[in-house]
Amino acid sequence: MSQQKTTSQMTGAKMVVQALKDQGVEVVFGYPGGAVLPIYDELFQQNEIRHVLVRHEQGATHMAEGYARSTGKPGVVLVTSGPGATNAVTGITDALMDSIPMIVLSGQVPTFLIGTDGFQEADTVGITRPCTKNNWLVKDPDRLAETIHQAFHVATSGRPGPVLVDIPKDVQFAEGTYTPPQKAKVDHYQPRVKGDIDAITALVEMLEQAERPILYTGGGVINSGPAACQLLVELADATGIPVTSTLMGLGAYPASGKQWIGMLGMHGLYEANMAMHDCDLMINIGARFDDRITGRVNAFSPNSRKAHIDIDPSSINKVIRVDLPILGDVGHVLEDLLRIWKSRGRKTNAEGLVRWWKQIDEWKAVNCLAYKGSESIIKPQLALQRLEALTKGRDRYITTEVGQHQMWAAQYLNFDGPNRWMTSGGLGTMGYGLPASIGVQIAHPDALVINVAGEASWLMNMQEMGTAVQFRTPVKQFILNNERLGMVRQWQQLLHGERYSHSWSESLPDFVKLAEAFGCKGIRAEHPDELDDAIMAMLDYDGPVIFDCLVERHENCLPMIPSGNAHNDMLLPSDDVRGAIKGIGLTLV
Amino acid sequence: MSPLHIQQGSSKHSAYDLRDPHSEVIESHTLAVIVANEPGVLARVIGLFSGRGYNIESLTVAETDHKGHRSRITIVTKGTPAVIEQIKAQLGRIVPVHEVHDLTVEGASVERELALLKVEGKGEARIEALRLAEIFRANVVDSTLGSFVFEITGAPAKIDAFADLMRPLGLSELARTGVAALPRGGAMG
Ligand SMILES: Cc1ncc(C[n+]2csc(CCOP(=O)(O)OP(=O)(O)O)c2C)c(N)n1
Ligand SMILES: [Mg+2]
Numbered sequence: 096m097s098q099q100k101t102t103s104q105m106t107g108a109k110m111v112v113q114a115l116k117d118q119g120v121e122v123v124f125g126y127p128g129g130a131v132l133p134i135y136d137e138l139f140q141q142n143e144i145r146h147v148l149v150r151h152e153q154g155a156t157h158m159a160e161g162y163a164r165s166t167g168k169p170g171v172v173l174v175t176s177g178p179g180a181t182n183a184v185t186g187i188t189d190a191l192m193d194s195i196p197m198i199v200l201s202g203q204v205p206t207f208l209i210g211t212d213g214f215q216e217a218d219t220v221g222i223t224r225p226c227t228k229n230n231w232l233v234k235d236p237d238r239l240a241e242t243i244h245q246a247f248h249v250a251t252s253g254r255p256g257p258v259l260v261d262i263p264k265d266v267q268f269a270e271g272t273y274t275p276p277q278k279a280k281v282d283h284y285q286p287r288v289k290g291d292i293d294a295i296t297a298l299v300e301m302l303e304q305a306e307r308p309i310l311y312t313g314g315g316v317i318n319s320g321p322a323a324c325q326l327l328v329e330l331a332d333a334t335g336i337p338v339t340s341t342l343m344g345l346g347a348y349p350a351s352g353k354q355w356i357g358m359l360g361m362h363g364l365y366e367a368n369m370a371m372h373d374c375d376l377m378i379n380i381g382a383r384f385d386d387r388i389t390g391r392v393n394a395f396s397p398n399s400r401k402a403h404i405d406i407d408p409s410s411i412n413k414v415i416r417v418d419l420p421i422l423g424d425v426g427h428v429l430e431d432l433l434r435i436w437k438s439r440g441r442k443t444n445a446e447g448l449v450r451w452w453k454q455i456d457e458w459k460a461v462n463c464l465a466y467k468g469s470e471s472i473i474k475p476q477l478a479l480q481r482l483e484a485l486t487k488g489r490d491r492y493i494t495t496e497v498g499q500h501q502m503w504a505a506q507y508l509n510f511d512g513p514n515r516w517m518t519s520g521g522l523g524t525m526g527y528g529l530p531a532s533i534g535v536q537i538a539h540p541d542a543l544v545i546n547v548a549g550e551a552s553w554l555m556n557m558q559e560m561g562t563a564v565q566f567r568t569p570v571k572q573f574i575l576n577n578e579r580l581g582m583v584r585q586w587q588q589l590l591h592g593e594r595y596s597h598s599w600s601e602s603l604p605d606f607v608k609l610a611e612a613f614g615c616k617g618i619r620a621e622h623p624d625e626l627d628d629a630i631m632a633m634l635d636y637d638g639p640v641i642f643d644c645l646v647e648r649h650e651n652c653l654p655m656i657p658s659g660n661a662h663n664d665m666l667l668p669s670d671d672v673r674g675a676i677k678g679i680g681l682t683l684v
Numbered sequence: 685m686s687p688l689h690i691q692q693g694s695s696k697h698s699a700y701d702l703r704d705p706h707s708e709v710i711e712s713h714t715l716a717v718i719v720a721n722e723p724g725v726l727a728r729v730i731g732l733f734s735g736r737g738y739n740i741e742s743l744t745v746a747e748t749d750h751k752g753h754r755s756r757i758t759i760v761t762k763g764t765p766a767v768i769e770q771i772k773a774q775l776g777r778i779v780p781v782h783e784v785h786d787l788t789v790e791g792a793s794v795e796r797e798l799a800l801l802k803v804e805g806k807g808e809a810r811i812e813a814l815r816l817a818e819i820f821r822a823n824v825v826d827s828t829l830g831s832f833v834f835e836i837t838g839a840p841a842k843i844d845a846f847a848d849l850m851r852p853l854g855l856s857e858l859a860r861t862g863v864a865a866l867p868r869g870g871a872m873g
Contacts, residue, residue, distance in 0.1 A: 224728055225735050229779035232723065249779055283720070284779050409773035412766065 128175025130202025156186020161534030192521025236271025306447030315381020496552030
């Protein structure tokens with residue numbers, strides 16, 4: 096009919112970039128290849144969206160996670176077909192396990208080649224189906240923009256998670272009609288955010304009477320947003336109920352807050368685990384009774400009534416039967432909870448609480464984080480204590496790799512606000528921390544971003560130091576180098592008669608020289624006396640640093656609930672750890 | 685997220701209302717799952733069952749609302765009450781899943797399955813097969829001098845019974861559709 100093109104007509108590749116702009120995306124972590132060249136060509140011709148060229152697609156996914164976790168905004172990843180997409184799978188799965196909003200855009204072979212085993216063809220939607228909240232293969236350019244908007248909606252609504260949109264190359268070249276975000280159909284997927292008022296009132300009643308209540312908080316509080324964290328603080332401080340948190344929830348309630356009793360779980364604090372075991376009312380707020388938390392399920396907090404606030408119905412009663420489920424967003428539920436509690440006269444069982452805190456203080460006195468110091472060797476715990484002391488008060492973000500160093504970081508570093516602690520909790524992905532630190536730094540260019548790493552994990556994505564240097568992200572790689580796959584070695588000591596099968600990090604690179612090779616700064620600390628100066632040198636350097644901190648090789652990470660044990664059956668630093676894992680625990684991980 | 689119509693987790697009901705949560709009794713439940721008819725939905729549903737180790741006893745699927753692009757998946761599954769609740773919650777959070785109904789707890793329902801049975805035989809056996817088919821109201825949809833194909837519709841147990849009777853009479857092939865089910869009476873929910 097008419098020759099003129101409306102402005103909403105454009106190529107698929109242009110739509111991708113337009114959709115990202117309309118979604119407010121500022122940065123994309125990606126790596127080009129044949130099947131995404133049209134999109135890269137569009138990226139080249141604009142300046143609004145920044146592209147961070149990674150060194151491996153797994154790096155892109157963890158950067159996006161770091162970016163998302165530290166900002167509350169979704170992270171965006173762009174990869175090519177075949178190997179580009181398969182390299183992203185670990186990070187996508189990591190984001191699913193830790194409920195991180197992430198949008199992955201992958202190129203695909205042209206529609207007419209799909210199914211022919213074309214060059215760099217992989218069944219990307221098939222491969223990523225179990226590790227995404229949802230994914231789409233877009234064959235019609237007219238559906239492309241709407242699908243991308245839907246992808247953002249799904250990734251960020253309800254329990255956040257990763258999504259993937261697979262875009263064949265011919266669709267990127269084809270013209271179609273652009274659908275703006277307001278016109279995209281998203282009404283079907285609208286998870287419920289308001290909790291049931293009767294249930295919330297029932298919880299208030301329980302809370303008023305409880306003698307030994309505990310708030311068991313998780314990553315859901317942080318995902319719910321800063322307002323939810325603020326409400327948690329208000330609830331805990333106003334009621335006087337002790338707060339513990341999972342690994343993922345650290346910072347939602349400040350570590351300096353007076354209700355804080357520390358992290359719980361396998362390497363959680365003695366007082367937190369004992370309180371979980373002995374409480375009479377457990378209020379789970381945005382946590383999921385993960386097996387790192389519960390220990391032996393049939394011995395889990397045997398005498399408590401349990402309430403569970405969660406936005407995901409499948410998290411409720413999955414592992415632990417609860418007495419009072421409340422389906423909804425943490426922020427909304429806490430708001431109602433506080434309002435109802437106040438309107439009923441702010442009652443608590445004051446006498447009970449006094450006794451409860453007395454008991455908790457006795458547990459605290461066990462001083463479960465005590466460790467044997469050394470004059471000659473840097474203890475990893477000391478390294479973290481000094482790092483904590485020397486960075487206190489700074490605008491600080493911490494990422495970690497996976498292993499003993501991760502658990503020590505959780506134990507010895509303090510977080511006074513949400514979104515400042517990025518770690519791979521659910522999947523436990525070695526190689527997460529370095530790229531995550533870069534993603535955090537991209538989002539917070541002026542902040543201090545430190546990756547607390549183990550030497551083995553760090554090597555898994557060390558190529559991303561190139562990205563750090565190129566994009567001038569002054570990330571500090573604080574490697575607790577025990578020359579061991581420390582956590583594996585610890586389990587072999589506990590479980591396998593100290594037969595250290597392949598858990599020694601052999602042929603390690605010289606990390607200082609490696610830093611120089613990457614064009615950044617290398618620092619080594621070998622002796623406790625030089626630790627502080629070395630850390631200060633790291634902090635003072637205006638650029639990326641690889642810090643090689645040589646630590647005690649066979650230090651064990653304690654306290655620990657050996658797998659298969661109950662919460663009140665912890666290994667403490669004074670115990671003999673040999674053969675500590677027994678029975679059913681042998682088969683657990 | 686779609687309405688789950690399940691007691692547990694919907695927060696209206698205390699978990700006290702549920703049947704014995706620790707019951708290790710294995711129950712069979714028929715679920716009706718209404719999904720957007722998009723590519724990959726069936727794979728997602730099936731992947732959920734295989735990935736989380738749930739059972740599928742029977743599964744049928746077809747588009748039932750062409751205008752609305754809705755398909756109806758009917759799944760018969762087995763598990764303890766806790767597992768059944770978990771299956772429903774997991775199904776409910778699949779993005780293209782619109783509704784999950786547990787026909788086994790939501791009131792009376794009708795369940796039907798269609799089967800085709802090829803019975804090969806001669807003489808007395810052949811006559812006996814025909815006679816039994818009549819009793820079971822099975823139709824002959826194909827016949828040769830040495831074979832019949834019977835079509836039978838009914839509850840799965842009826843089809844089991846018919847197939848068992850046909851086995852000694854020369855049952856050589858059996859095709860079953862799996863269960864289709866609807867609640868009795870007025871609209872669901
Ligand atoms: C990708 C991946 N592979 C294997 C493991 C199993 N694993 C857990 S911790 C660990 C050792 C980590 O060693 P290192 O990074 O040096 O940390 P350390 O425990 O010594 O502090 C291993 C191999 C894992 N978590 N992730
Ligand atoms: Mg190590």
